[in-house]
Amino acid sequence: DTGVSQDPRHKITKRGQNVTFRCDPISEHNRLYWYRQTLGQGPEFLTYFQNEAQLEKSRLLSDRFSAERPKGSFSTLEIQRTEQGDSAMYLCASTDLNTEAFFGQGTRLTVV
Amino acid sequence: DQQVKQNSPSLSVQEGRISILNCDYTNSMFDYFLWYKKYPAEGPTFLISISSIKDKNEDGRFTVFLNKSAKHLSLHIVPSQPGDSAVYFCAASAVNSGAGSYQLTFGKGTKLSVIP
Numbered sequence: 001d002t003g004v005s006q007d008p009r010h011k012i013t014k015r016g017q018n019v020t021f022r023c024d025p026i027s028e029h030n031r032l033y034w035y036r037q038t039l040g041q042g043p044e045f046l047t048y049f050q051n052e053a054q055l056e057k058s059r060l061l062s063d064r065f066s067a068e069r070p071k072g073s074f075s076t077l078e079i080q081r082t083e084q085g086d087s088a089m090y091l092c093a094s095t096d097l098n099t100e101a102f103f104g105q106g107t108r109l110t111v112v
Numbered sequence: 113d114q115q116v117k118q119n120s121p122s123l124s125v126q127e128g129r130i131s132i133l134n135c136d137y138t139n140s141m142f143d144y145f146l147w148y149k150k151y152p153a154e155g156p157t158f159l160i161s162i163s164s165i166k167d168k169n170e171d172g173r174f175t176v177f178l179n180k181s182a183k184h185l186s187l188h189i190v191p192s193q194p195g196d197s198a199v200y201f202c203a204a205s206a207v208n209s210g211a212g213s214y215q216l217t218f219g220k221g222t223k224l225s226v227i228p
Contacts, residue, residue, distance in 0.1 A: 004155070031214065042116075042201050042218030043156065056215060091155050100146055101216060103155035 004104035006092050012110045013082055020078045021107045025094030032075050033101060034067055035091040036060065043091055049075060082111045115139045116204050118219035126227050131189040133222050135202030138183065142204040146216065147176060147187045150199045159200075160187070192226045199223050 005024040013019050025032050030051050035043035046065070048056040051072035061067075064082075069075040079086055087110050093101040117136045125131045133147075143164040148156035162169040162176045162185065169176050175188045189196055200223075203216040 006155075033215065035216075040220065042203075042220050043216075045215040045217070048214055058215075093155075100158045100161055102158065103148075105153075105155045108153075 004092055004094050004102055006090075006104035006107050008107055009105065010108045010110075012112060015084060015111055016081055018078065018080045019082060019109065020076055021090055021092075021109075023075045023077070023092030023094075023104060025074070025092070026102060027073075029094035029096045029102075030072065031095045032069055033093040033095075034075070034077050035093065035103075037089045037091060037106070038087075046077075079109075082109075084111050087111045113138075114219075115142075116202055116217050116219040118200075118202055118222050120222050121220070122223040122225070124225045124227060125192045127194055128191045131187075131192045131196065131224055131226070133187040133189075133200050133202075133224065135185050135187075135219055136183060137185075137204050139204070139206065139217070140183070141206040142217075144205045144207055145176070145178060145185050146203045146205075147174075148201045148203060148218075149196075150201060150221070156201055189224075192224075194226045194228050197224055197226045 007022045032049045034046040037043045045058050047067045049069040052069050064080045067077045089106045091106045093103045095101045115138050146161040147159040150156045160171050160174045160176050162178050178185045199221040201221045202219040
């Protein structure tokens with residue numbers, strides 16, 4: 001296992017379009033997180049899954065954002081009707097009960 | 113309201129000397145603290161962590177100190193190497209405090225430059 005994998009690495013989209021990102025966690029990890037990082041800031045928590053259950057959602061996750069983890073393995077994060085303010089690095093992380101969160105390389109979203 | 117603060121945006125240190133990165137927190141429910149290192153265009157990489165039941169944890173050149181009464185932690189890197197140049201993030205969670213939250217709260221980061 002090579003760690004947490006995110007796809008795509010980069011995405012440029014026009015304002016108003018929908019985008020979807022994928023995260024494949026480390027295979028034995030049952031917890032999966034999505035974070036967002038903008039320039040000059042640390043990563044900000046968006047949402048958390050334990051297996052397929054979405055247990056926490058940040059108020060940053062507006063109704064245009066939806067995340068799923070249908071079989072408790074990979075996860076997708078969809079942003080509908082993208083806005084310029086959505087431009088950021090979207091980070092996925094996974095962990096099991098006793099380890100620290102391991103992050104993927106992120107998806108850089110640019111909304112033009 | 114920023115619950116984890118890294119007040120130094122940047123730090124420059126000579127190779128071979130000690131680097132000290134500081135972090136303050138305000139939420140008394142935090143009971144687990146971590147340091148991550150981040151290179152440009154990559155995700156954060158875990159460095160070292162400390163539970164609130166300890167005041168020091170050491171791993172090779174990296175040592176984290178926790179002062180709960182002051183709500184302050186620091187990361188010491190000795191000796192500093194040019195490859196340590198990166199942005200360092202302090203993070204905290206309240207996983208065992210009864211708050212039931214597994215999320216990490218990050219500071220804004222400190223950019224460390226180690227000069228050869």
